[in-house]
Amino acid sequence: MSEETRLQLKRSQASLKALKGGYHPSQIEYPRNSPAVIHLAGGEKHESTCIGCPDTPCFSLTRDKFTVTMIDGFSSAVHGGVCATEAIVISSETGIPEIDADRCVFCGICADRCPVGAIYIDDGCGATISTGESELFESVPGVDVQRYEETLREFKDATRVGPYVHESNLFLQKVGERVSALCAELDGDVAGVLVRNLLISSGFTAATRRKGNTHLRMDLLFEKGSEIQGLAEIEFSDSQTLDISRDILDSVAVASSRYGVDRTALFLAGIFLKFPNRRTDYWEILRDINAVLSLRVGTISLMALMLLVWNRSELDRKTLEYFYTDPSSDSYLNEVLVKLIGRELNLSASSSSYLEVIK
Amino acid sequence: MLRIPNPGSDLDSFVAIFKDLYDILGEVDDISLDDMTYALISRNQVTSQGAAGEEALRRSTRADRSRDPLYNQLKMYAECYRMLGWIHPTSKKLLFNFTLLGQYVAESEWPKDLVCESFLAAAYPNQVLEVKGNQSIRIFSSILLALDELETLSRDEMMAGPFSMEDDRSTQSWRAMIRFLNAARSKKNLLDRRLDSISEERGIKRKPTMENYTRLPLAFFPWSGYATKHRGRLAITDKGKLRADELRRSCDFRVSDFETISVKQQKALIKVGFYDLLSRASYDTGPVQGQRNRLAAGIGIKAGDVIFSAFSQLSRTSIGALHSDFLLVGSKSALEREVSKPSAHKASHQVAKVRFNLQEGEIPDLKKSELVSAVEGSLAASGGDAQVAAESLHGLYVDANQNEFYPLIGELFTILGLDCHVNRAGQNYARADAVIELGEDDSIPIEIKSPGEEREISIKAVRQALENKVIFLSRQPTPCKPATSTLVVGYNLPNERSEVHELIDDIHKAFDVSVGVIGLRTLLFLVCVSLQESASIELPDIVNLRGVYDV
Numbered sequence: 001m002s003e004e005t006r007l008q009l010k011r012s013q014a015s016l017k018a019l020k021g022g023y024h025p026s027q028i029e030y031p032r033n034s035p036a037v038i039h040l041a042g043g044e045k046h047e048s049t050c051i052g053c054p055d056t057p058c059f060s061l062t063r064d065k066f067t068v069t070m071i072d073g074f075s076s077a078v079h080g081g082v083c084a085t086e087a088i089v090i091s092s093e094t095g096i097p098e099i100d101a102d103r104c105v106f107c108g109i110c111a112d113r114c115p116v117g118a119i120y121i122d123d124g125c126g127a128t129i130s131t132g133e134s135e136l137f138e139s140v141p142g143v144d145v146q147r148y149e150e151t152l153r154e155f156k157d158a159t160r161v162g163p164y165v166h167e168s169n170l171f172l173q174k175v176g177e178r179v180s181a182l183c184a185e186l187d188g189d190v191a192g193v194l195v196r197n198l199l200i201s202s203g204f205t206a207a208t209r210r211k212g213n214t215h216l217r218m219d220l221l222f223e224k225g226s227e228i229q230g231l232a233e234i235e236f237s238d239s240q241t242l243d244i245s246r247d248i249l250d251s252v253a254v255a256s257s258r259y260g261v262d263r264t265a266l267f268l269a270g271i272f273l274k275f276p277n278r279r280t281d282y283w284e285i286l287r288d289i290n291a292v293l294s295l296r297v298g299t300i301s302l303m304a305l306m307l308l309v310w311n312r313s314e315l316d317r318k319t320l321e322y323f324y325t326d327p328s329s330d331s332y333l334n335e336v337l338v339k340l341i342g343r344e345l346n347l348s349a350s351s352s353s354y355l356e357v358i359k
Numbered sequence: 360m361l362r363i364p365n366p367g368s369d370l371d372s373f374v375a376i377f378k379d380l381y382d383i384l385g386e387v388d389d390i391s392l393d394d395m396t397y398a399l400i401s402r403n404q405v406t407s408q409g410a411a412g413e414e415a416l417r418r419s420t421r422a423d424r425s426r427d428p429l430y431n432q433l434k435m436y437a438e439c440y441r442m443l444g445w446i447h448p449t450s451k452k453l454l455f456n457f458t459l460l461g462q463y464v465a466e467s468e469w470p471k472d473l474v475c476e477s478f479l480a481a482a483y484p485n486q487v488l489e490v491k492g493n494q495s496i497r498i499f500s501s502i503l504l505a506l507d508e509l510e511t512l513s514r515d516e517m518m519a520g521p522f523s524m525e526d527d528r529s530t531q532s533w534r535a536m537i538r539f540l541n542a543a544r545s546k547k548n549l550l551d552r553r554l555d556s557i558s559e560e561r562g563i564k565r566k567p568t569m570e571n572y573t574r575l576p577l578a579f580f581p582w583s584g585y586a587t588k589h590r591g592r593l594a595i596t597d598k599g600k601l602r603a604d605e606l607r608r609s610c611d612f613r614v615s616d617f618e619t620i621s622v623k624q625q626k627a628l629i630k631v632g633f634y635d636l637l638s639r640a641s642y643d644t645g646p647v648q649g650q651r652n653r654l655a656a657g658i659g660i661k662a663g664d665v666i667f668s669a670f671s672q673l674s675r676t677s678i679g680a681l682h683s684d685f686l687l688v689g690s691k692s693a694l695e696r697e698v699s700k701p702s703a704h705k706a707s708h709q710v711a712k713v714r715f716n717l718q719e720g721e722i723p724d725l726k727k728s729e730l731v732s733a734v735e736g737s738l739a740a741s742g743g744d745a746q747v748a749a750e751s752l753h754g755l756y757v758d759a760n761q762n763e764f765y766p767l768i769g770e771l772f773t774i775l776g777l778d779c780h781v782n783r784a785g786q787n788y789a790r791a792d793a794v795i796e797l798g799e800d801d802s803i804p805i806e807i808k809s810p811g812e813e814r815e816i817s818i819k820a821v822r823q824a825l826e827n828k829v830i831f832l833s834r835q836p837t838p839c840k841p842a843t844s845t846l847v848v849g850y851n852l853p854n855e856r857s858e859v860h861e862l863i864d865d866i867h868k869a870f871d872v873s874v875g876v877i878g879l880r881t882l883l884f885l886v887c888v889s890l891q892e893s894a895s896i897e898l899p900d901i902v903n904l905r906g907v908y909d910v
Binding site: 005009010074245249252258287289293 | 367368369371372375376400403404405406407408409410411412413414415467468469578581582587588634637640641642643644646647790818819822823825826828829830832833834861862864865866868869870
């Protein structure tokens with residue numbers, strides 16, 4: 001190896017703020033549009049603040065989160081960022097995360113991944129980081145892994161209260177439009193990475209195909225151990241909805257024939273930013289596929305995945321079943337979303353295809 | 360025009376692949392393209408020929424390496440990494456070692472700035488790449504400077520502008536290039552004519568070859584943040600403008616300058632250029648600042664201003680002769696491979712020769728149709744040679760649109776004695792473009808692709824044929840048996856590289872559905888023979904089609 005003087009990248013590592021001894025957080029409360037509040041076991045309350053995690057969970061994912069095992073050698077996108085639109089960056093000057101509000105799509109993933117509740121979602125300007133001083137924490141020199149892990153342990157069992165985002169028709173419409181605009185504006189597979197990261201937040205390992213890779217055709221694979229294996233095609237434009245069912249059948253044929261995946265055990269889904277219109281043949285074809293090939297194909301909306309993250313709901317075998325919506329059902333909101341989140345939602349019948357299947 | 364290969368236009372992957380390669384092969388000397396392939400297989404980074412990992416390698420491997428897709432892709436990656444100075448060729452052809460700069464990139468947790476600086480420092484000619492030609496150009500920097508002057512650049516402007524300059528440091532040439540691009544914006548066809556003439560001079564096609572050379576820059580600029588992509592054009596950002604200003608103020612050294620200075624100055628330039636590059640990429644050059652200033656003064660320049668990356672400009676031998684401490688020497692001579700090298704792959708899918716049998720006396724009475732007259736005329740002109748007649752008729756439909764092509768296919772099947780109906784355009788319920796009814800209890804859906812839609816049948820058509828079958832079985836617009844084929848008919852058969860054959864096999868294995876693919880040539884040939892012999896097609900032949908059929 002070279003004997004040349006090794007130079008170091010000038011990048012400030014945020015100094016870690018570790019929880020002071022004797023403090024035991026019991027709850028992290030997320031008030032609407034305000035910084036999260038940490039409740040201590042003794043009843044005291046303190047506003048949360050960024051502790052400068054050395055492993056930056058709000059910024060980057062570990063590779064194991066987007067490495068699936070169901071298809072050997074699946075070459076997935078290497079985008080390891082938490083934020084699909086790269087709205088969140090780690091400042092090279094301060095070492096702490098900064099968020100570009102214009103790029104935030106309100107997905108809530110960074111807030112969900114912050115171990116101490118220092119990120120909250122303001123429904124006006126998006127993800128916001130609290131960086132103020134807090135009595136709960138003390139600065140520790142260097143990268144003190146032990147103090148960091150102790151802090152994480154203390155917060156691990158703290159109950160999170162309140163959704164990251166309070167849903168409303170108007171807000172979901174705004175989110176949908178923002179996602180649509182940023183997908184068109186930004187380079188890269190924003191849709192694929194966003195869906196992948198939302199599924200990771202919902203408890204899966206998930207991988208998207210590398211952009212431009214024509215050798216593997218499935219858009220997205222996701223799995224939860226050996227219990228759930230899923231395959232999905234993602235469609236964020238309005239014009240290609242009929243391709244989804246064709247792409248799914250193609251992907252199933254390839255996965256089953258070339259990689260020995262048990263097609264009958266796969267959860268299959270089309271994932272949309274906007275629902276295909278009820279009059280399009282997409283819904284009828286799902287029936288046909290089920291009738292002829294005994295394959296059920298679920299329909300997942302981006303908003304459903306966001307609602308899951310905002311409400312910290314994980315998907316499992318049972319809840320995935322809700323996505324097998326009947327083409328004749330009146331309302332995706334009632335048939336899928338309410339069941340999925342397990343409570344009445346502050347959403348009403350809508351004529352927006354971000355929220356509902358329009359006739 | 361400069362040639363920059365395009366191994367893939369996702370810069371995150373481009374960098375991640377390099378980091379994976381270093382992670383596995385960083386200690387190895389004389390790394391081959393095969394070593395790189397094996398390394399990437401172990402990191403799930405290999406796909407080819409519709410497969411991933413070892414299967415991709417098996418399918419890609421050819422006795423003739425120049426036709427091996429994976430090998431060629433790795434060759435392109437290697438060329439780009441060499442252009443950036445991240446790997447160097449060793450003494451043997453197509454064997455490489457990592458460079459010190461490559462090591463910095465690979466080991467950095469935040470390599471983006473260093474990657475950007477590597478791109479901006481890349482210059483032609485150099486001792487690292489064997490690029491022939493007389494162009495002296497720092498290509499990515501030139502594109503950024505051109506963007507700064509023109510605000511936006513299209514792919515074509517990039518090709519006719521920075522990519523085609525002889526010397527980007529000649530003020531005269533530079534002004535001429537900018538003047539030309541400005542003029543081309545207001546004068547129709549000027550740009551096209553220039554590009555056609557470059558294409559002719561260099562003997563390379565505009566589409567896709569010349570265009571492919573611009574793919575890496577088109578991906579790099581939005582990724583770096585120096586430009587955004589808007590309606591197919593790059594548009595400079597504030598960050599790009601700032602960097603362009605810095606570039607304009609820098610001391611630009613090329614290999615030609617390096618060769619004219621003293622050995623002492625050469626030694627200094629290698630170090631100062633490297634430290635300056637690292638400094639621009641936010642590395643702390645404090646520990647070498649004194650040395651850096653002293654060396655820069657020795658060349659008569661100020662440290663911080665130099666743009667010269669020894670690793671992308673000079674060969675390993677040249678650097679080693681002046682700074683052996685700048686060379687990385689591996690401690691392993693070969694990578695222990697986890698997978699064995701596969702034997703050369705031969706395509707297992709063959710286009711089947713058509714095996715239709717004709718039965719006498721059942722040809723319908725179509726003697727009055729224009730098509731029958733045309734077929735008979737062609738047969739007469741060819742002296743009764745059905746193959747020649749079919750070929751000449753085939754050429755007549757090269758520009759046919761759906762309105763002409765769909766009824767043609769319907770009529771050809773009808774002449775062959777089959778009960779074929781073409782669906783009205785927009786009749787979506789039945790979905791298939793045509794249907795052959797086989798008595799009262801069976802039918803074959805047909806997906807037709809006119810040459811206007813696609814000249815060669817693609818996997819998209821095969822997918823649609825599968826969907827047609829599913830819809831027919833489910834909705835029964837006409838009765839249909841599961842085992843009966845679903846057809847695709849198009850102008851030309853799929854090209855060799857398409858995955859049509861494999862997808863047909865996959866669909867059969869997974870769903871037990873048979874997809875048959877027939878080209879127009881085959882149908883015309885059958886019709887010629889059918890008319891010559893007054894015979895129709897035997898039903899079992901068409902019912903059981905699976906795969907691609909040719910005359």
